[in-house]
Each structure stands twice: as C-alpha cells, then as structure tokens.
Amino acid sequence: xxxxxxxxxxxxxxxxxxxxxxxxxxxxxxxxxxxxxxxxxxxxxxxxxxxxxxxxxxxxxxxxxxxxxxxxxxxxxxxxxxxxxxxxxxxxxxxxxxxxxxxxxxxxxxxxxxxxxxxxxxxxxxxxxxxxxxxxxxxxxxxxxxxxxxxxxxxxxxxxxxxxxxxxxxxxxxxxxxxxxxxxxxxxxxxxxxxxxxxxxxxxxxxxxxxxxxxxxxxxxxxxxxxxxxxxxxxxxxxxxxxxxxxxxxxxxxxxxxxxxxxxxxxxxxxxxxxxxxxxxxxxxxxxxxxxxxxxxxxxx
Numbered sequence: 001x002x003x004x005x006x007x008x009x010x011x012x013x014x015x016x017x018x019x020x021x022x023x024x025x026x027x028x029x030x031x032x033x034x035x036x037x038x039x040x041x042x043x044x045x046x047x048x049x050x051x052x053x054x055x056x057x058x059x060x061x062x063x064x065x066x067x068x069x070x071x072x073x074x075x076x077x078x079x080x081x082x083x084x085x086x087x088x089x090x091x092x093x094x095x096x097x098x099x100x101x102x103x104x105x106x107x108x109x110x111x112x113x114x115x116x117x118x119x120x121x122x123x124x125x126x127x128x129x130x131x132x133x134x135x136x137x138x139x140x141x142x143x144x145x146x147x148x149x150x151x152x153x154x155x156x157x158x159x160x161x162x163x164x165x166x167x168x169x170x171x172x173x174x175x176x177x178x179x180x181x182x183x184x185x186x187x188x189x190x191x192x193x194x195x196x197x198x199x200x201x202x203x204x205x206x207x208x209x210x211x212x213x214x215x216x217x218x219x220x221x222x223x224x225x226x227x228x229x230x231x232x233x234x235x236x237x238x239x240x241x242x243x244x245x246x247x248x249x250x251x252x253x254x255x256x257x258x259x260x261x262x263x264x265x266x267x268x269x270x271x272x273x274x275x276x277x278x279x280x281x282x283x284x285x286x287x288x289x290x291x292x293x294x295x296x297x298x299x300x301x
Contacts, residue, residue, distance in 0.1 A: 001166060001262060001266075002026060002029040002030065002033075002199060003026065003199055003202050003203045003206070003239065004232070004235055004236060004239060004262060004266070005029055005166075006022060006025045006026045006029060006203055007203065007206055007207065007235050007239070008231065008232060008235055009025055010022055010025065010207070011231060011235070022203055022204070022207055023200065023203070026199060026200065026203055029163075030196075030199075032161070032162075032163045032167075033163060033167050033170065033171065034093070034187070034188075035097050035161070036157075036161050036163060036164065036167055036171045037171050037174050037175065037187065038090070038093045038094065038097055038099060038187050039097070039099045039102070039157075039160075039161070040143075040147075040171055040172070040175050041084060041090065041175060041178065041187070042094060042099040042100075042103070043099070043103065043108070043147065043153075044081070044139065044142060044143050044147065044175070045081060045084070045085060046103060046108050047108055047111050047112050047115065047142055047146070047147070048075045048076060048078055048081055048139070048142065049076055050108055050109060050112040051072075051073050051075050051076050051112065052073055052076050072125045074124070074125055075121075075124070075125075075138065077130075078130075078135050078138070078139065079130050079132075079135050080132065080135040080136055080139060080179065080182050081135075081139060081182075083182040083183050084178060084182045084185060087182075087183070087185055087186075087187070089185070089186045089187040089188040089189070090185070090187045092187075092188055093187045093188060102160050104156055107152055107153065107156055110152065111142075111146050111147065111150060111152075111153065114146060115142060115146050118141075118145075118146075120137075120138065120141045120145075121138065121141075124137075124138040136179055136180070139179050140176070140179055143172075143175060143176070143179070144176075148172060198247075201247075202239065202242065202243070202247070205242045205246050206235075206238055206239050206242050209242060209245075209246070210238065213238040213241045213242055214234070214238060216241050216282055217234065217237045217238060217241060217278060217282065220278050220281045220282055221278070230267050230268055230271065232263070232266055232267040232271070233263060233267050233268070233271050233274060233275060236259050236262055236263050236266075236267065236271075236275055237259070237275055237278050237279060237282075239259065240255050240256065240259040240275070240279045240282075241279070241282055243255040244279075244282065244283060244286055244292060245286070245291070245292075248293055248294050248295045249294075249295050250294075251294065252283050252292070252294070255279070256276065256279045256280060256283065259275055259279060260272045260275055260276045263275040
C-alpha cells in the first residue's frame with residue numbers, strides 16, 4: 001500500500017525528479033505510520049495518567065468529600081504501561097514527535113471520566129495486587145473500547161493524521177502487540193528489516209521496469225483504452241506483474257489476492273474484478289511461456 005501511494009504521488013509530480021525522491025517519499029509514508037503508532041501509545045498513557053491530575057483537582061476543592069480525598073490512583077502505576085514508557089525508543093520518539101502539542105486534553109479527560117464509570121475499571125481497582133493479566137487487560141480495554149470505540153477520539157485522529165484511514169488497522173494491531181510484550185517494543189523501527197527491504201525493492205523495481213511492466217499489461221486490456229484506465233489500476237497491475245516476475249518467494253495467488261483487495265479499497269467499484277481478470281491472464285501467460293520462476297519454501301513432509 002505504501003509503495004502504491006509512493007508510485008502514485010511520483011506519477012503526479014511534474015518535472016524531473018531527484019534520484020532519491022522515491023525513497024524519501026516511501027520513508028515519509030513509513031514515518032507517518034510510526035508517528036501514528038507513537039501517538040496512540042502516548043494517548044493511552046495520558047488517559048491512565050489523568051487519574052493523578054483528577055485526584056489533585058478533587059482534593060483541592062473547597063469542601064472535598066471523602067471520595068474526593070480517596071481517589072484510587074492504581075491505574076497510574078500500571079506496571080505494563082511503565083515498561084512501555086521506560087523503553088529508550090519510546091522516549092526518543094516522544095521527544096522527536098512531541099505528541100503533547102497535538103493532544104486534546106479535554107478529550108483525555110472525557111475518556112477518563114467515562115472509564116471510571118465502567119465495571120471493568122471498578123473491577124481492576126478492586127484488586128489489591130498487581131497481576132500482569134489484570135494490568136494488560138485493563139489497558140486493552142481502555143485502548144479497544146474507550147479509545148477506538150469513541151467517535152470523538154476517531155474524529156480527533158482523522159483531524160491530525162491524514163493517514164489514519166489507511167493505517168488504522170495496522171497501527172491498532174501494533175499497539176495490541178506492544179501490550180502483549182511491552183518490554184520488547186521498538187517505537188523507532190518503522191518496519192522490520194525484511195519488510196523495509198521488500199518495500200524499497202518493490203518500489204525501485206516498479207519504477208525502473210515501468211515500461212516493460214506496462215507492455216505486459218496493455219495487450220490484455222482488449223476493448224479498454226490504456227489512457228482511460230484509472231491511474232491507480234494501472235499502478236496496481238504493474239506492481240502485481242512486478243511481483244510475478246521479480247519476487248520469486250511470493251506465490252502468485254497471494255499477489256493477485258493482495259492487489260484485488262487494494263484495488264477494491266483505493267480505486268473504483270469495478271477495479272477489484274478488473275485487476276483480478278488482468279493479473280490472472282498475465283499470470284497464465286507467463287506460466288505458459290515458462291517465464292514464471294517461483295521458489296517453493298514448503299517444508300518437506
């Protein structure tokens with residue numbers, strides 16, 4: 001998806017492009033995703049930390065009640081969350097991206113207030129000891145139910161992250177993974193090395209082999225005028241053909257299914273079926289002509 005967006009953006013730019021422009025653009029897409037992930041972790045931290053501010057405000061009232069004076073601040077010391085806060089990569093990214101400048105403090109308070117009314121939160125506070133399972137489950141509850149299910153929070157994310165719609169599922173899953181293994185989280189890593197190398201390789205291949213890839217697509221268009229094909233559809237098909245020819249470890253079926261999904265989500269209503277038909281025809285032709293060379297890494301039975 002990030003490679004597709006990079007190729008599309010490059011296709012809209014006028015004039016000669018710098019040699020490293022494509023890589024810079026791809027890196028920017030990765031950085032945008034990383035910033036979103038860091039912000040989600042930061043916002044979760046701020047919601048849990050609000051209890052201390054709330055306690056201070058309530059105890060400072062003119063005539064505080066006993067309840068005001070005895071606010072349970074257990075959530076602020078959530079051991080799992082502190083493991084995340086204390087990782088070097090989290091601290092580094094927080095210092096660089098400065099999420100506090102984009103945070104809606106009223107929204108944090110609103111979500112925290114709603115949290116305190118839930119049975120899940122009350123149950124969490126009732127435990128005298130800190131159990132990893134309980135620490136993890138309350139954070140998952142806050143993240144999944146109080147944040148991601150909040151229309152106000154989603155609207156907030158849409159306002160400050162133009163990539164939210166594209167990255168929502170991925171970013172949410174990353175945070176869920178972090179909550180499973182908080183000590184091993186690396187917030188500075190945009191992608192693992194294998195995925196990063198794949199993305200850069202796919203981008204450079206599609207750009208360098210563009211004419212050859214398009215030459216394989218155009219004959220399959222039959223009654224379609226190549227100039228009238230949706231720009232994204234052409235990019236998607238060229239990427240698919242590039243994977244057929246130059247990425248031997250990716251099964252053709254996986255390639256076709258991936259690009260059908262991308263076409264459905266990012267192009268026109270008919271694009272999924274259209275891309276499916278074209279890529280399937282090209283795949284069959286490459287097989288007939290003996291031009292498809294895939295490596296099977298299945299373990300021997």
